[in-house]
Amino acid sequence: MRRNFLLFALLLVVGLIAPAFAADTPSALPEVGQAAPDFRLQDQNGKWHTPADFRGHWLVLYFYPKDFTPGCTTQVCTFRDDVAKLRQAGAMVVGVSLDDVKSHADFAAKYHVPFPLLADSDQKVAAAYGVLTSKMGMHYAKRTTFLIDPDGKVAKVYQDVDPEKNSAQVQSDLSTLSSSKGSS
Secondary structure, three states: OOHHHHHHHHHHHHHHHHHHOOOOOOOOOOOOEEOOOOOOOEOOOEEHHHHHHHHOEEEEEOOOOOOOOOHHHHHHHHHHHHHHHHOOOOOEEEEEHHHHOOHHHHHHHHHHHOOOEEEEEHHHOOOOOOOOOEEOOEEEEEEEEEEEOOOOEEEEEEEOOOOHHHHHHHHHHHHHHHHHHHOO
16 A cells, blocks of 8 residues: 555656656747748847848748857857858848847857847747747757748748758758749
């Protein structure tokens, strides 16, 4: 009897504690061809941005976990180094994480980031794009990039990207998608 009680108590405790350490199940990612979810977020300079600001241009909207971490620093620097090529191809680059405006300002200043880093501190945009997740109670955006066409529709989704290779992937696909969109 005591053994059954202890087993029951252990299962109860594990059932109550385990969810705090499990990853949240993210909502669905927007699919190719769907309108990109709307947002209104501040960048590292306190300026507000919405998808309408980028209409008429391709938009590289990339979500990353955290400012100043190794992979995120690699990714932002790679996009920084390639931003002229991306702009020449008609694309604007925007990074998004759950960090606040001050953290983004420090990150952008340290690495000379020439594009907006948007602060999704309330986690609503990451949730709308299906990239909000957590581990051990800490929420963050999964490293995911969306290529959004000039009409505001999702053209390509890159999941679990390699921070060093993501910009080159986007550039390659942007070239292909731009030429096919121009011919349709």
